[in-house]
Amino acid sequence: MRTASHKNLDVVYGLYDDEEIMLDAVRQANKEHLDIMDVYSPFPVHGLDPLLGLEESRLHVAGFVFGAMGTLTAFLGMTWIFTKDWPIIFGGKPYWSVPAFIPITFELTVLFAAIGMVVTFYTICGLGPGVTNPYLDDRITDDKFCIAFDKSNVDVSAVESFFASTGASEVNQKTI
Amino acid sequence: MSAVVSPIREPLVTGAKTYHQITEDLISPTERTPPASWVIGFILSIITFSFGAFCLLWTVWHGIGTWDLNRTIGWGWDITNFVWWIGIGHAGTLISAILLLFRQKWRTGVNRAAEAMTIFAVMCAAIYPGIHMGRMWMAMFIFPYPNTRGPLWPNFNSPLLWDVFAISTYFTVSVLFWYAGLVPDFATIRDRATGFRKKIYNFLSFGWTGSAKHWQRWESLSLILAGIATPLVLSVHTIVSFDFATSVIPGWHTTIFPPYFVAGAIFSGFAMVLTLMLVTRKLLKLEDYITIEHVESMNKVILATGSIVGVAYLTELFISWYSGYVYEQFAFFNRALGPYWWSYFGMMFCNVLSPQFFWSKKLRRNVLFTFFMSIFINIGMWFERFVIIATTLARDYLPSSWSLYSPTWVEIGIFIGTIGLFFVLYLAFTRVAPVVAVAEIKSILKTGGDQYVGPKNAHKMHHAHDDAHAHDTH
Structure with a gap:
């Protein structure tokens, strides 16, 4: 599931069961100054964009x-x-x-x-017919809400304790 | 999800669903082997479509003389069916675009199937102007492209050419809008699939990951597409009505046509949505997603647009009398009491009288009654187009050129064939894509669902408990 153009990226990610828990976790990550790589969800979560510092789409x-x-x-x-x-x-x-x-x-x-x-x-x-983008977990398009960190940007042990304290149901690492 | 759950509004998702349960309920119909009812329906649709295709070839081979059109009545079942299908094709974009702008959450239960219906109905409609040309292998002449004939251009001042642009734009925008909504749901199917099936859905899902930025752009795209599709959907039937209104035929040359056609299109489109959805929800067991509340909402739209259509019919009658113009007066006298009086009364009965039953809340919420009513309206709206087209043409200015028209087996066959094509496409669609928009239903679950019981829901537990209890008792 990897495209040739994609460089190897070591990711540590946590899965949450509910978007409200995930939103609280994102707030907590901002407080702890953890640099979130991306958040993946099965549907658009309102209120997430300002927390991630995403500008309005143009x-x-x-x-x-x-x-x-x-x-x-x-x-x-x-x-x-x-x-x-x-x-x-x-x-x-x-x-x-x-x-x-x-x-x-x-x-x-x-x-x-x-x-x-x-x-x-x-x-x-970066979407299109036949494009295969790397993705972290099959359940993200079902019922899991995922916060992902780039391992080169964060201290992994700090991230793991962050996931534990914010109620992530699962923590995994993956290279995509 | 900070919106407040209203104690007055009825839930739009029932059955204490979790996000995973929604995925299971809506995706699994595409994963199972089709039930016998589906197979029978599909075979019947293929047969009717094949007969229609045969009649189309018959028309192309022998020419349009196989139809019963004559010099007086140049538009018959072909244009009647064209306008009927285009009208049906208006509900999908109305539901997905206009109701999105109005923030009507009940649209999420029906928008996917309604948009699919729109696309298939427009495909059926597009067949008719094509074959109506007689030499359909020259159909590309209607497009303005540099050619070796001069270059000779089409007449941009003609409503018939405006129609070409309106319908091709409408079709393209509807497909783009529909597919943008399907991409995240195809990704959901992809992530549950294995083997070759996974490869197919990987292709179809365009590499969707569910990234926050992608969702933000996706919502922005949906909103702007809705914003431009709203005037578009109103323009399409307006332009179809110009095909008639800009002519000088009594009964056609009226300024009331655009709003009257648009209201009629929404009216017939919702009727077709109901016909399809009531069957689909039963067969695919989607009663928790397409609830009685959805049915009632659509019946309210039918009542409103049906009444607009009724007022338009009466206004036409009044104005034809009040104008003092004998040809106009005769055109309407002829519609009501001429040789095609039965189609006029069919139209009046099905479109004006029958929707008035929906003033009763009990009938609006009665599924069987609604189903029969939706069939009535489909028939009534077909009669309306027949009245406007064939009846009006049959008796024009010169009594010496008056004529009558009844369809040949070829014309009837083509009509049956397009119904077959429509159901072939719709039934295939229910097998390859979720008929209810999965991601959108999930996004309204907490605000529109009855009893969300997932984690972190303590502040709503009380409400949920009441509803769960009510659910147990019936």
């Missing part, structure tokens, strides 16, 4: 940029086609009949924004 910026590209592609494309490339009069309307361009402009805005944002999402997360 995916909406990508959405806006791609959407604007869609708007311009559709509107300028139709404008060019109907005024320069092949002007035709339809139903006595002007060549450049802006109101009739609105529906397609709207649809392409949505289409470009959606495709662009989804592709951006998978790319920055």
Whole structure:
């Protein structure tokens, strides 16, 4: 389950049975200045991001940029086609009949924004068809909440006592 | 999970589930051998789909003359079925996008299956404009691509072309939205699987790990996709209604069409969601996830949109009389009392009268009644499209060109075939993916579940105990 591009990473991780216990543990880790590598959970845990110091996602910026590209592609494309490339009069309307361009402009805005944002999402997360990312435990996608530490960044005995004191149900080490 | 559990709202997940139990309940249907009922249903669907495919080939081989269309009635069952399927395809994105923006937690029980239904319904719908062209091997002419014919471009001022863009965008965005939700659930299946099955789900799950940053981006993605899919879903049936409303046919040329079509689409879409979900929850034993509360919520949407549709029908009638325009008046006289009066009364009965039963809470919560009602509404909404299309065309300005239309076996066969295709896809879907969004159900368990009994739940134990007790007694 290892991709060639991934360097060997020694990880010590604890599994928790409930997200609220895990959140308390993350708070405790922050107090003890333990450098958490990542937290894995079966569903999005609210309130976790500020504790881990994660900034708000900027995916909406990508959405806006791609959407604007869609708007311009559709509107300028139709404008060019109907005024320069092949002007035709339809139903006595002007060549450049802006109101009739609105529906397609709207649809392409949505289409470009959606495709662009989804592709951006998978790319920055390193996800994609057939990608195999190293993962720590099979039960993380079921009912376990995992706090992982990079062994090179922390004192392993301190981490183990941290897991014991915060109620981790299991502590393991793994190289991914 | 700091949200307060309301004593008034009914639980959305019943049966004292733990996170692991949710995984077991929702993933295991994809791991078992299919039950006999599934196999029988699948075989029947394959047979009906095969007959539809035969009729499609028959149409392509012999031409559109095998249909009963004529110079007066150029749109018959083909466009009727197209609009019917597209309308059905509106509930999924409504549930997943609009209800997400409104923070309606009950959507988590039904959104996955409803989105799947949307995608399959749009696929069925897309067949009709394709074959309706007559020479469907030239269907790519509708897309604006540089070509050796000039380049000659499609007419961007035409509502029919807007429809091409609306429906292809809707389909693409629905698929992307649906799949983004499926990725974490496929990862759950992957982590339970072994051997070749693990390889397949490893491919499908895109290497999902459940990292905190990924979840944050995933939620951000879902929210923005919901935000742009909301105007999209409203635009699609608006544009479908433009196919009619921008023409100069009496009975079609009305400004009420866009909102009336959108309400009708949501109405029929929810009816189809109920038809499917009531059967699915029974067969897959999902009563704890798709509760009577979910059924009642959907019935309320049906009552609201059904009433909007009813008001629209009556407004149309009133305006046609009040306009003083004889052609418009005749169009509506002809709908109600002309040769197709039965379809008009079928429509009025199924769409306007029957949903009014849902004012009764008892009936809203009655599963069998709801099931029959959902079938009624599906039929009624089909009649509505038939009334708008064939009935209106049959009697136009010149009495000398009046005509009548009834479908041939080929047209009926294609319709049956798309129903077969729809169920082939839906039944296959229930085998490969969890029909209820696993991760999303887990995320509402503590706030929307009845009796979360996991660890660290002391402050809710009292409430849980009451509910557990109530559960034991029935």
